[in-house]
Amino acid sequence: MKDITVIIPVLDKQLDSVELTNAVKSVRDCQEFYTDGKLKVLIVVEKVENGFDYTQFNGIPFKYIVNDTGNYDYCSQINFGVKHVDTEYFSILEYDDYYTKKWFKMFNDYYVTNEDVSIFLPINIIHNAKTDEREFVNDIIWSSGFANELGIIDFDSLQQSGSFNLTGGIFKTSDWLGYKPSIKVAFNYEYLLRATNKKQKIFVVPKEGYHHEIFKDGSLSSYYLDNINDDDNMKWFELAKREYAFDEDRNKGIVNIKEDELQ
Amino acid sequence: MAKKEEVLGRIENEITKLKNKEFNFFFFTVDSKNVPSGSVVYTYELALALHKLGYNVTMLYQLENEMNPKQKAKLIEKGNYNPMDDNVFCGVGDWMGQEYADLPHLNIAKKNAWATSPADILFIPEAFAGLMSQTYVYKIPCQRYVLMYNFDYVTDMIPWGSSWLNFGIRDCITTTDLQAKLIQDVMPFVRTTVLNPYIPEYFRKPIKPNKLVVNVISKRQSDVKKLMKTFYWKYPVYKFVAFKDCRGLAREHYAEMLKDGAITVWIDTETPFGFGALEAMRCDNIVIGKIPENIQEWMVDENDELRDNVIWFDNMSEAPDILADVVGSWMQDEIPQVIYDEMEKTNNMYTKKDWDENVENLANKMVETRIIELETFKTNIINNKEKKDEE
Numbered sequence: 001m002k003d004i005t006v007i008i009p010v011l012d013k014q015l016d017s018v019e020l021t022n023a024v025k026s027v028r029d030c031q032e033f034y035t036d037g038k039l040k041v042l043i044v045v046e047k048v049e050n051g052f053d054y055t056q057f058n059g060i061p062f063k064y065i066v067n068d069t070g071n072y073d074y075c076s077q078i079n080f081g082v083k084h085v086d087t088e089y090f091s092i093l094e095y096d097d098y099y100t101k102k103w104f105k106m107f108n109d110y111y112v113t114n115e116d117v118s119i120f121l122p123i124n125i126i127h128n129a130k131t132d133e134r135e136f137v138n139d140i141i142w143s144s145g146f147a148n149e150l151g152i153i154d155f156d157s158l159q160q161s162g163s164f165n166l167t168g169g170i171f172k173t174s175d176w177l178g179y180k181p182s183i184k185v186a187f188n189y190e191y192l193l194r195a196t197n198k199k200q201k202i203f204v205v206p207k208e209g210y211h212h213e214i215f216k217d218g219s220l221s222s223y224y225l226d227n228i229n230d231d232d233n234m235k236w237f238e239l240a241k242r243e244y245a246f247d248e249d250r251n252k253g254i255v256n257i258k259e260d261e262l263q
Numbered sequence: 264m265a266k267k268e269e270v271l272g273r274i275e276n277e278i279t280k281l282k283n284k285e286f287n288f289f290f291f292t293v294d295s296k297n298v299p300s301g302s303v304v305y306t307y308e309l310a311l312a313l314h315k316l317g318y319n320v321t322m323l324y325q326l327e328n329e330m331n332p333k334q335k336a337k338l339i340e341k342g343n344y345n346p347m348d349d350n351v352f353c354g355v356g357d358w359m360g361q362e363y364a365d366l367p368h369l370n371i372a373k374k375n376a377w378a379t380s381p382a383d384i385l386f387i388p389e390a391f392a393g394l395m396s397q398t399y400v401y402k403i404p405c406q407r408y409v410l411m412y413n414f415d416y417v418t419d420m421i422p423w424g425s426s427w428l429n430f431g432i433r434d435c436i437t438t439t440d441l442q443a444k445l446i447q448d449v450m451p452f453v454r455t456t457v458l459n460p461y462i463p464e465y466f467r468k469p470i471k472p473n474k475l476v477v478n479v480i481s482k483r484q485s486d487v488k489k490l491m492k493t494f495y496w497k498y499p500v501y502k503f504v505a506f507k508d509c510r511g512l513a514r515e516h517y518a519e520m521l522k523d524g525a526i527t528v529w530i531d532t533e534t535p536f537g538f539g540a541l542e543a544m545r546c547d548n549i550v551i552g553k554i555p556e557n558i559q560e561w562m563v564d565e566n567d568e569l570r571d572n573v574i575w576f577d578n579m580s581e582a583p584d585i586l587a588d589v590v591g592s593w594m595q596d597e598i599p600q601v602i603y604d605e606m607e608k609t610n611n612m613y614t615k616k617d618w619d620e621n622v623e624n625l626a627n628k629m630v631e632t633r634i635i636e637l638e639t640f641k642t643n644i645i646n647n648k649e650k651k652d653e654e
Binding site for chain 2: 102113114139143150151206207
């Protein structure tokens with residue numbers, strides 16, 4: 001049996017949202033097709049009002065844990081959640097996203113012959129809330145001639161592209177390296193660089209597994225879109241390339257030097 | 264008198280050869296020059312199966328001024344090699360395997376190289392009308408069968424106004440009932456025996472799950488290009504989908520390539536059997552196929568309706584749309600179960616086990632028939648002799 005914990009990082013204001021209910025429902029729908037193990041949900045919150053603590057929700061084991069570290073950014077919430085995972089694998093679900101109903105079943109089809117893989121990523125369907133367009137992400141690794149091996153994200157492929165998405169991915173808990181919150185917009189990229197540097201195998205299952213909305217008002221991606229220009233964006237990715245060699249988050253940031261300061 | 268006794272003795276000797284498997288199955292074949300072809304596969308598979316049953320098998324080919332690979336290497340070394348004079352028999356070793364290449368081969372262009380006797384059985388490919396004619400004119404004593412893989416080849420080289428009747432050909436081994444019907448429609452005197460080909464066991468479900476790769480099986484590169492380019496133009500969202508062109512590969516390598524993919528687009532409207540689609544199905548590929556001119560038995564159900572073992576289309580312009588639908592469904596694990604069920608049923612057809620049984624039955628039948636013919640011949644001679652003695 002391969003039980004999997006689904007971690008959902010949630011801020012206070014998102015707790016009563018319809019999106020969160022739908023996200024958890026998508027886990028329930030997945031359970032119907034995933035017959036090789038149990039799915040359970042772990043919601044990481046800032047605090048729990050009224051002391052509610054469900055053990056079952058939508059027919060699946062479910063509990064809240066309160067992040068008592070004082071850091072409620074996305075990366076810190078995930079890092080905190082992973083410490084409470086008691087299953088061999090876990091997955092990351094954002095409160096306003098959802099899995100496709102066969103994702104865990106499809107993961108298992110590939111898992112049985114790829115047990116050496118540390119991270120199984122789905123092909124994600126990205127909905128752009130601003131333009132209403134849809135596109136895939138993580139798909140590029142299946143393009144002919146892109147990767148050394150079709151479907152495998154390795155160090156070489158990360159030199160060519162940084163646009164991989166880890167949400168929906170299924171991680172081997174014992175191989176989790178921890179996100180570095182200080183890397184801002186490039187934290188996923190930095191994580192992948194660090195994982196490949198540690199010889200972890202990362203495989204993109206060639207199946208649609210996860211619906212992810214970006215640039216929605218109030219979301220982290222929207223914040224980055226509004227506050228980080230292309231130039232800074234590139235700098236964060238350059239920083240990731242320098243920092244992946246270090247295990248710990250060294251809290252390095254990017255520095256903007258104005259032209260007149262250089263003179 | 265003594266001459267007749269001698270003839271009777273020789274006939275008896277031939278019958279003994281047939282009974283003791285001391286005769287030869289001769290197969291006339293072309294040099295494939297390392298280009299895979301269904302008809303060559305059919306010929307060599309039959310030859311190997313007979314060889315394994317303990318029969319003597321010899322592959323015949325005709326190549327004037329043949330040089331062996333060593334002579335060719337020497338010429339190359341000395342700088343005297345001219346590719347236009349490349350008279351080396353390549354055979355099928357590189358793309359079918361050593362087992363097939365190791366079957367005894369004989370170049371009949373060499374003087375007195377080939378001898379045959381009434382017990383022998385010669386298979387002539389359907390296209391070789393010239394050989395049918397020569398073996399008839401020179402009264403080759405062996406029994407002759409046409410090995411017909413594709414009816415379309417029959418008309419290629421046969422002279423105007425001739426039919427197999429002019430060459431004394433009455434027996435034909437062919438791949439399907441449909442092929443048998445096609446030849447009997449135009450040459451009703453031909454006795455046909457159907458020997459379905461088989462799909463080798465190295466075409467099988469892969470151990471690992473399929474990758475998102477689309478295999479394209481088509482004789483023409485233009486079809487491959489048209490499919491890929493129109494697909495990418497119409498569906499840029501699927502720009503990551505990789506294609507593989509399956510032409511001109513060694514057979515086992517080709518099987519590995521099929522196993523690596525998830526979907527196969529099969530475009531071969533002139534196929535006499537449909538090897539490509541069947542092989543892809545065995546490798547657990549969803550097959551999208553252009554409806555061929557001749558519908559084979561494995562393609563239809565009991566009501567003659569196209570089965571769901573393949574996702575069919577009849578116009579190339581539909582192919583990118585259907586492929587996009589199939590890719591989308593496959594990525595969501597939503598390929599209808601009926602397709603897998605029909606594939607499973609089809610995969611249980613044309614097995615190695617059936618093939619081995621059918622080849623053995625065919626060989627027994629051919630030998631029996633030949634023995635009866637020779638016995639009848641012998642009886643006629645004896646009867647004629649007695650009649651003359653009475654007179």
